Amino acid sequence: xxxxxxxxxxxxxxxxxxxxxLTLLIWPLLAGMALSLFKADLFGGRAFxxxxxxxxxxxxxxxxxxxxxxxYFVLLSVPPLTVLPLFLALLxxxxxxxxxxxxxxxxxxxxxxxxxVTLIWRMILMPDGGFIADVRALFGAAAIPFLSDPRLVMISxxxxxxxxxxxxxxxxxxxxxQQVPKDIYEAAALDNASWWKTLWSITLPSLYRTVAxxxxxxxxxxxxxxxxxxxxxxxxxxxxxxxxxxFIFEVGFRRWDIGYAAAASQILFAIIxxxxxxxxxxxxxxxxxx
Amino acid sequence: xxxxxxxxxxDGLTLIVLIALGLVMLTPLIWTVMLSLKxxxxxxxxxxxxxxxxxxxxxxxxxxxxxxxxxxxxxSAIVSGCTTIGVLVLSSLAGYxxxxxxxxxxxxxxxxxxxxxxxxxxxxxxTRHQMFSFLHLHNSYPGLILPGLSAPFxxxxxxxYFRAIPKELDEAALLDNASRLKVFWKVLLxxxxxxxxxxxxxxxxxxxxxxxxxxxxxxxADMFTLTVGLASSQIxxxxxxxxxxLMTQAVFAAVPILIVYVIFQKYIxxxxxxxxxx
Numbered sequence: 001x002x003x004x005x006x007x008x009x010x011x012x013x014x015x016x017x018x019x020x021x022l023t024l025l026i027w028p029l030l031a032g033m034a035l036s037l038f039k040a041d042l043f044g045g046r047a048f049x050x051x052x053x054x055x056x057x058x059x060x061x062x063x064x065x066x067x068x069x070x071x072y073f074v075l076l077s078v079p080p081l082t083v084l085p086l087f088l089a090l091l092x093x094x095x096x097x098x099x100x101x102x103x104x105x106x107x108x109x110x111x112x113x114x115x116x117v118t119l120i121w122r123m124i125l126m127p128d129g130g131f132i133a134d135v136r137a138l139f140g141a142a143a144i145p146f147l148s149d150p151r152l153v154m155i156s157x158x159x160x161x162x163x164x165x166x167x168x169x170x171x172x173x174x175x176x177x178q179q180v181p182k183d184i185y186e187a188a189a190l191d192n193a194s195w196w197k198t199l200w201s202i203t204l205p206s207l208y209r210t211v212a213x214x215x216x217x218x219x220x221x222x223x224x225x226x227x228x229x230x231x232x233x234x235x236x237x238x239x240x241x242x243x244x245x246x247f248i249f250e251v252g253f254r255r256w257d258i259g260y261a262a263a264a265s266q267i268l269f270a271i272i273x274x275x276x277x278x279x280x281x282x283x284x285x286x287x288x289x290x
Numbered sequence: 291x292x293x294x295x296x297x298x299x300x301d302g303l304t305l306i307v308l309i310a311l312g313l314v315m316l317t318p319l320i321w322t323v324m325l326s327l328k329x330x331x332x333x334x335x336x337x338x339x340x341x342x343x344x345x346x347x348x349x350x351x352x353x354x355x356x357x358x359x360x361x362x363x364x365x366s367a368i369v370s371g372c373t374t375i376g377v378l379v380l381s382s383l384a385g386y387x388x389x390x391x392x393x394x395x396x397x398x399x400x401x402x403x404x405x406x407x408x409x410x411x412x413x414x415x416x417t418r419h420q421m422f423s424f425l426h427l428h429n430s431y432p433g434l435i436l437p438g439l440s441a442p443f444x445x446x447x448x449x450x451y452f453r454a455i456p457k458e459l460d461e462a463a464l465l466d467n468a469s470r471l472k473v474f475w476k477v478l479l480x481x482x483x484x485x486x487x488x489x490x491x492x493x494x495x496x497x498x499x500x501x502x503x504x505x506x507x508x509x510x511a512d513m514f515t516l517t518v519g520l521a522s523s524q525i526x527x528x529x530x531x532x533x534x535x536l537m538t539q540a541v542f543a544a545v546p547i548l549i550v551y552v553i554f555q556k557y558i559x560x561x562x563x564x565x566x567x568x
């Protein structure tokens with residue numbers, strides 16, 4: 001009786017989910033790929049143009065700037081989002097109420113929505129009445145144009161994002177630290193190994209896989225940057241804070257050039273697919289060697 | 291330096307670093323609360339006095355009289371609640387299906403569902419929006435809820451969880467001639483409560499904070515969720531004369547989810563740990 005015969009009726013368990021999966025995720029994905037080959041607008045006008053939308057994207061300065069902005073943002077935000085939470089986890093990897101309190105503090109921002117986060121940070125960064133400007137005024141210093149200087153605006157977005165997102169990676173590191181076998185530490189203590197030596201030769205090497213996973217997960221996540229610049233700067237000044245997703249949003253839902261927007265979203269999909277495949281490779285290789 | 295002294299010094303330094311970083315973390319939140327307690331007229335002149343009085347609760351009085359904000363709160367609760375229940379039901383059924391029963395093409399189908407983990411919401415948004423227009427689902431609760439039901443993460447999580455439960459349990463029940471549905475309902479489902487809690491909290495948080503889809507689908511103010519409603523309030527940020535009121539809205543929007551966080555903190559930590567060990 002242990003070998004159960006395959007039966008079609010058993011598929012009924014997965015059918016309800018598959019219905020939503022196929023109609024609301026897979027179908028729009030395929031239809032979007034098809035749509036990217038058309039010149040199409042909201043009013044039903046539709047003409048097959050082959051890869052013209054993609055060729056147009058490659059010539060579109062606004063799009064190329066958005067791609068460059070997005071890569072720049074990922075470069076600015078992912079390293080701190082990989083290292084700072086690791087540092088916090090190392091400090092907070094102990095029992096007791098104090099550590100639990102600080103874990104709560106560093107995770108609290110993660111449960112807020114992007115609209116709350118942007119509202120809060122505008123009041124910190126704005127040159128007229130923002131917190132930093134007020135503090136600088138106490139010392140007679142001029143306000144910094146965090147959001148209106150094209151050289152500073154993406155850095156500001158990265159600071160906001162690091163503040164918002166560091167809780168989850170910190171928790172992931174803490175969980176991974178719990179997995180390091182205790183007897184290794186006991187052996188190190190018997191050998192009178194210093195705290196630093198224990199950190200460098202035991203703790204960090206055993207976190208290698210988690211560090212890689214956090215980094216790639218953040219790459220995937222931060223490539224989808226949207227709400228922060230959309231709400232704070234609308235992509236400005238001069239497009240300096242417009243990421244790919246904001247480009248898709250503007251072209252698709254403000255200019256209703258939907259074939260063109262669909263083409264741009266395929267490029268985003270391709271980038272994220274590559275990152276996900278790398279993530280899968282890292283995660284399965286880590287398991288094989290463990 | 292003796293090891294004991296070194297340890298005390300290290301603990302002291304750790305605490306100083308933690309307090310400093312904790313202050314950086316909390317300052318934006320405290321600043322927001324302080325501003326929400328000031329009168330709008332005073333903030334229009336200067337925000338420099340936010341850390342001393344006079345304070346006022348006038349902004350909180352205004353928000354309690356604003357029925358629209360409560361409507362958004364209700365919309366968020368309905369959408370997040372229904373999405374969470376829907377995801378739990380669909381994922382549990384599918385997780386059982388993929389891990390416990392056999393049907394032709396099962397494993398290939400599971401791989402196909404895993405592929406969905408790599409599809410970003412933004413890649414499907416244009417055509418999904420058209421589809422919902424065609425079905426007249428924009429500005430409706432089903433329109434806000436349905437897309438959340440197509441995400442494969444829950445199926446992945448529940449399948450992994452079911453696989454970890456020993457097969458002997460349900461096989462014994464099947465020998466007693468219980469039906470598959472009964473085994474699922476009476477024997478296995480009660481064992482998955484921890485995974486249900488994890489998935490439920492994650493789904494609720496993600497749905498509550500979702501900005502991208504409701505921004506596009508809900509265009510009528512009475513169908514906004516709290517997240518989108520708050521976005522609509524800050525559109526005219528530069529011209530606003532009600533800074534204090536705007537900050538009060540931020541506090542008002544943050545409080546429900548912070549309460550959920552504090553209540554379910556244990557489960558959230560467990561949830562993340564589970565995800566990391568996987």
